[in-house]
Amino acid sequence: MKKVIYLDNAATTRVRPEVVEAMLPYFTEHYGNPSSVYDFSTPCKKAMAHTREVIAGSLGASENEIYFTNGGTEADNWALKAAAEAYASKGKHIITTQIEHHAVLHTGQYLEKLGYEVTYLPVDENGVVSVDALKKAVRPDTILISVMFANNEIGTIEPIREIGEVAKEHGILFHTDAVQAYCHEPINVDELHIDMLSASAHKFNGPKGVGFLYIRKGLKLRSFIHGGAQERKRRAGTENVPGIVGLGKAVELSLASMEENKKKETELRDHLIHRVMTEIPYVRLNGHPSQRLSNNANFSFQFIEGESLLIMLDMAGICGSSGSACTSGSLDPSHVLLAIGLPHEIAHGSLRLTLGEETTMEDIDYTVDQLKRIVERLRSMSPLYEDFVKSREKKENQ
């Protein structure tokens, strides 16, 4: 088998072997239903309580503010729909941004159909939401602000603290989609005035199919999924105990190595960015130059198309992505890249490389070498490049 260099850690990550190890007993040994009375299910209840404690600790929250979900998408849907429902009598205006993940954007659009009004804040060329624009958008009937902690495509980290302060000042609920940031960046919900926060285990070497929504105590949010009395009557359905155990273990391991890992990733990422920017012509770095996730690099290569690039990288054993993996069902250029002002044809030629804990300097160097070759090759096939070269020659000759 050929070696694979996996640089798509924003799409999903490898589950750490220790996490799988921790989950295993809960499939065949401690398989009880946590809602049961008998002692046989005690290990399940304890394990769930432990994960809740670990997560609460990681956010400066308390255990009964953590609600397990089946992932980030469900958490986002729940936060937006339940907040809209709960506070409809106060108002029907919601503020979010143009660069949210589809889990928030499409939920916003759904709420618009139900009669809510949604403001999608623009961002600057680095993908940063303007706090001033937010302040101007606030209205007396605004009930919810939802701004992602860090963007999944371009890695920009948003000014969450300032946004939280605006929300607090106006008594508006503040939700943040922290799916890309949780366990990658330190987060304290009180310091940042966060009322709700979504996270997903598979983005930090935990299992797929489990995540959580933090809901600040006192919020009158109802269920999104109705049924049994699980999760203090707020999230029905038999709990995914092995998944929840894996989530807890992944949080513990990630937190323990977060600082070190960030340092290592930043170094590798900066090396990657430096080499690409200096060795490949006609390329743009997308996202904020410094205020970005330590594992994210996003480039636009002029004159070439992203999918072709991905396929050729794949042939070289490199996994990258063009826009968000979740949306690759669609052919439109990424809404995030359009929001930062890229013209369509440049947005199409973008590549996201996201590092993980296993990425090495050799991987990065190999990737850049291949990238140079592939970009050159694709450009040699591109009519856009041909036009460009010809018009440049013309200018030079004049």
Added chain:
Amino acid sequence: MKKVIYLDNAATTRVRPEVVEAMLPYFTEHYGNPSSVYDFSTPCKKAMAHTREVIAGSLGASENEIYFTNGGTEADNWALKAAAEAYASKGKHIITTQIEHHAVLHTGQYLEKLGYEVTYLPVDENGVVSVDALKKAVRPDTILISVMFANNEIGTIEPIREIGEVAKEHGILFHTDAVQAYCHEPINVDELHIDMLSASAHKFNGPKGVGFLYIRKGLKLRSFIHGGAQERKRRAGTENVPGIVGLGKAVELSLASMEENKKKETELRDHLIHRVMTEIPYVRLNGHPSQRLSNNANFSFQFIEGESLLIMLDMAGICGSSGSACTSGSLDPSHVLLAIGLPHEIAHGSLRLTLGEETTMEDIDYTVDQLKRIVERLRSMSPLYEDFVKSREKKENQ
């Protein structure tokens, strides 16, 4: 460690070791995001396609009618809410039963708050829904009939074929919550005129946190969870690939041994019922005497309370349940037992024992022996039994 006799297989089941085995590579080896372009995620896509094929085959459906969810509760919520939304212009009347799982009942109540009208059909003393009552309940504005395939507490199997025929005749959508029946009873969606069907892997020795909703082709049902383009744009969120692989394996294994397993379980169950009914006085069998799930036995012991019974069984190493595990957060007697006409105090003294593929005749005999001892002990502490004995003595002395 003391031996545990697990007789709560309706609450959840042990994951089969072969199922765990099948899942393992998808945590640490084939961990790609199925939405990705690169070859690295091909095994994930193939594995998901395989599960879809297996499930479609098991129901006589086609692959693009199977939508993965995170369990039975989500499938039920989706089916009811999306059908209500999609067909609201035709009418706002829904028919279901009084003995549904809370995943359906509470969703029905939620829809009532949104302005829908829900008829909850009564059942007879064996828990069977009357098809005549259903026919009378149908109105021109009825858009959905939701009747469970088999009840989770008392095991009664409902007359699904007749109900499907009524639905078909009137052009009404028919959803069945088959969480307890799927992989335990043969089901063909065409023969039974089923339009939507919910199932959950952990009820047939698959993993928790994964299930599916079958949606007949052509139904205009929308998303319930909004976001990325997964599941043909109908169910957003990164797919729980290991869970889906486990689901597929569990279906394959269960189907292969279904007939044999049913035969074995029926024999054990009948032995259990026979011994309890003949050796313990003042006991009632709940549910239909023959038209019931092969693994379900449900008794009401007069003069004693269910939780005490469960705790004492637990001390003897036996796991049973009183009412549905999911609802044990509540103190009310089970709505199912009230619906079949039991008075409160008798409903309180009920015990559900549900067998699994590992249950042996020795387990059953040991359980009955313990049960006799415990029932006697609890009755000796019961003021109700005291009153009963005294009034009986009085009558005898007269």
Added chain:
Amino acid sequence: MYSDKVMDHFEHPRNVGEIENASGVGTVGNAKCGDIMRIYLDIDDATHMIRDCKFKTFGCGAAVATSSMATEMVKGKTIEEAMQVTNKAVMEALDGLPPVKVHCSLLAEEAIHAALWDYAEKHDIKIQGLEKPKSDISEHDEDEEY
């Protein structure tokens, strides 16, 4: 779910049974969950000392354990002292109960009060602080803790 103390009292309940010709008998039911408890008291008419106390309970683990503990706590006490045995005191003695089970401990308190009331009626005396027992006990629904 339950503390070791609760489990001990459940597994080995103290004072289960009846008292023939008891000085006072009280039976109460809990409307919320349909459970029933009966307390028998044997009281010294001269000293008002509770010489013996027995119970029978149709109820959950918490109901059985609180009955057992409550009978232990009132035995050997005077009527006045027994009035101080509140459901809170019983719960504390059991190292606490799960929140959904707090109401079960009310059964024990009310059953003792009902038995004392029966005694007071039979002897035509008044007991300080004792009110006519309710036939149904229930407390306000604890709201979901958000």
